[in-house]
Amino acid sequence: MKRILWKPTMSEIGYLIAFLGLMGIVPVFAPSALLYILGLTFIFIILSVSWDIMVGYTGEVNLGHTVFIGIGGYITALLNVPTRLVDTPFSFIMSLPKLPIFITIILGGIGAALFGLLIGAVTLRLKGWYFALVTAILPLIFIKTTLVFSSVFGGEEGFSIGLENLIARTTVGKYYISLIALVVCLLIMYGIANSKIGLTFKAIREESELAESLGIDIFKYKVIAISISSFFGGIGGALMVHYRGTISPDLYDIPLMLLIILAVVIGGLGTVIGPILGGFLIYILKYWILKGYFMTLIPYWLPINDDIILYSLLIVIALIAPHGLWNKIKKLYVSI
């Protein structure tokens, strides 16, 4: 039988238990503000790893991942606040019984995956740069839709989904639920990445002509990759909405895209583990350190903000360590 998923090794199970144990006890001593950011970090890691599944594993640069994130977010938000759909072709949803949040989040992922499939089917047939260019255009189109159809999407401000639709009422509850979501998503994505499919993705990235001559349908596998990637992007976006309680076009926007790129590039493209480390590092750096303490050290007359520091960091990392920190660590480990 073909091996669909990977079989975990003992050390992988050990790392997972250690990670769960460590993260499980954090709420005991961490302040609530840090806990809130950590919970968001878990969701952010889902987004980063899901981007890596496409870009790191197949080598096709997806610059519109935020579109999938936003689609997932808006689907679950609208399913939970269906009154916004009045006077649209979707107004029938208002008369349907309300679905549990868990289901609407999954539906957000499915909606994103379907759109990913469509975009992939159209653009991935062409080799080269079309996928990067088209995905770069998409976020702008989707941001515009939120402004044009602001009665549904809430325009620039977005809209609130209401307290009853949060994934949990307390910060600690939110923390644990997003930790569980992270572990579930990671197990599936890590499993796929280390399965036969994941290896095929890598073969396409490394030697696309050789892979093609071996009878691998490159187009099909790239479309599979973008579908998986956009599914988890959508799930992450939907979780973000139920975590924060609001949705706005910032889920579609370029700064989030750059933050994801930064996390994955720093961690190491095509490694899954790298983006997890990178995701932690970048999200905490941006929302805890730079926003909190660091910016007070910069004199007011200097035109520098947290974004400039992060983008400069990205350029430096891309120049000196294009394979990311995780690969550097692995190399060190091997050489010892």
Added chain:
Amino acid sequence: MIDLGTTLLIILYGVTLGGIYALISSGFTLIFGVSRILNFAHGAFFMLGAYLSIIFLRSLHIDPLSSAIIGIFIVGIVAAVGYKLLISPVLENKTMTIIITLALALIIEQLILLSFGEFGISYPSLISGVVSIGGIAIQIQRIVILIISMLTLTLLWMFISKTRLGKEITAASQDPEAAILMGFNIERLFILTMFISAVLAGLSGVLWSQVYAANPFQILNALIYAFSIVILGGLGSVKGSIVASFIIGFIYTGVTTIYGAHMADLVALIIIIIILIIRPTGLFGVEE
């Protein structure tokens, strides 16, 4: 219904916008054609042209024309140095080239945002005044912009097809490996092309900020339009980019006049996606 005056207005505004787009996107497609670099910082060079000219205008107390020339020239220098320091070391790595140029674009955006704020700034007109054509008032400035962009595009075409350096650029874009074997200094050609490409972007930025306004958010907006135009025209085809620029220019001004600016962005971009589905290689593109 649309009357004659409105039609005339759409045509005139459409050519002005199309001319500016043609300058932006031909520069973008030129550097891509030669070096296969997707320069995501191209939109930043576009706005940098406008803002640097404004800085020189304010600090050096010179006339708008001289400060625009200095500003545009410096954009070219910034791009050439940026290429040498940031892009050249990772040229072989497609993903990193995209990421580095995108990060550079966002750094420039943030720097402009912090120094000038988010509100638009206009560049003083080189020539003021209004003429009346067919009963509607038209700023002479718009006609000047049209002439400048046509002139520049003609010069670009003459440079590429008539001079030795231009022919080297064409040769390198058709077959980089053969060009290296023929003894071309590819690195020098890339730097030169990057300079020309950024000068075109900087010039269009100055022209843009005379009829519209320079605004840090235009960096990404212009980039997206440059992408759309080169996809429509066919990646790497300068001729395709110019034709596509005018198509997009007309669609944009037409929809803006009739339905409003928000709709214009949406319609223009959706049309591009549709064309891409029907004809993925664009109007004049060749399959890779």
